[in-house]
Amino acid sequence: MTVADVARSANVSKATAARVLGGYGTVSDKIREQVTTAASALGYRPNELARSMTTGRSGTIGVIVGDIENAFFSLAVRGISDSARNAGFNVIIANSGEELQAEKSAIDLLIGRRVDGLIVTPSDCRESDHLSDAIRVGVPLILFDRTIPALQVDAVTGADREAAIAATRHLQDFGHRQIAYITAKEGAVGEFFTNEYQLPTSSVLGRVEGFLATQSANGVLDAHQLVRLGATDQKHTDAVVSHLLNGSAPPTAILASDSLVGLQVLRSLHALGMSVPEDISIISFFNADWTTVTTPPITVVDQPVYEMGRLAAERLIARIDGSGGPAEHTRLQTSLISRGSVGRPK
The missing domain is CATH 3.40.50.2300 (Response regulator)
Incomplete structure (x- = not known):
């Protein structure tokens, strides 16, 4: 199913259908409804690569965490994903296994997939050239759980x-x-x-x-x-x-x-x-x-891991949307839950 098929069904030009389906340009509410109704009836699915070349955006963000099996990162990814979805973004997740080379490879792959921004938990805060390269090619970057002050990018961590x-x-x-x-x-x-x-x-x-x-x-x-x-x-x-x-x-x-x-x-x-x-x-x-x-x-x-993930995604999306200003390091406070595993020493 192509844009041309949707245009014929909606009785509009191919250019008009492309504007509606691609989410760019201006059309009337009536035309937009015609096109979206036709697309739904025909089961049209957009070509994301073609749309990204037209709009300059892929509608996706890349997330690289240290260990997806760790419940900490699983909950963080949930916060990131929920926030991203609410803003109309999809999430591609990569697992570095806390290995620097795997992290570098994941960043190269995600940039190749034309993600609109990256949220990265750096496996080694002493090594940041690959992160600097991502910044240089214009990909907004947020550091999660860990920070590298020399990079001068936004970070969301715990205290x-x-x-x-x-x-x-x-x-x-x-x-x-x-x-x-x-x-x-x-x-x-x-x-x-x-x-x-x-x-x-x-x-x-x-x-x-x-x-x-x-x-x-x-x-x-x-x-x-x-x-x-x-x-x-x-x-x-x-x-x-x-x-x-x-x-x-x-x-x-x-x-x-x-x-x-x-x-x-x-x-x-x-x-x-x-x-x-x-x-x-x-x-x-x-x-x-x-x-x-x-x-x-x-x-x-x-x-507050879920909240950390949510804030990281919100900050990244704000940067993608052109938010300026200096880099911010957001530290979320923790609390101690006292249970039964602490007693007086023998």
Whole structure:
């Protein structure tokens, strides 16, 4: 079915039918109704590539996230998609797997598909040339969950440093001093945080900095030695937790950097026969569904992830529509949901 078929059925010129179906130019309400009624009756479907060449827009935005299996990103994509759909945009989703090369390939592919803008969760905030290239070719870009200040583009994130401070203080209020922070960033068993280069994402770095500052204020001067890397899967998390608990000063509490790590840590503790919170306390970032059905339910840092996704899409669409002004970094505040997984240390 072609534009010419719709034009004949609506008894208008092909140019007039194209204007209505392509969403550009001006026609009367009567003509628009004739054309849309004819198109619907004939089952016409627009050629998106042809329309993008005519209007300069594809009506799509590209979204690249770190791990679509992570409930955090799934909920964020829902917020992005709902907001985009309400504005008349479709969404193409790509998963980087937190790998820089996959992220670069996804950006090239999406730009090749003529997306009108990009929302990207950068896998490595130290590498941004490929993002700069996207900006140079005129593709509006929003960073999600993580930020790269040198890029001078809009970003929507959580208040990560403040969230870690609140979670650490909560543990301190229960009397904990030996607190471990466990993250999924690559690292060997026993490797601990020594410098920011080890943490390629701004969100995790902000949380670690908040954790360390709060521990230092509480008189714990070697807290960085309990910031452990390498919890990339269950096997590695088992090793990280075992190494911590068999050390000379084992932690009495654990702060997990995201819900996947939190679940893996909980499994590791159960495999070692440890009870929460009787033997050890735990807090996890992100209020994932599983955190409410464990015994006891898990204390979490609740992040407004859906709202973050919605705001990122709204900001991108505003940029696509020509909104000017300086780049904005929007930080959404978190809250701590206290449940049963935190108790006093033995």
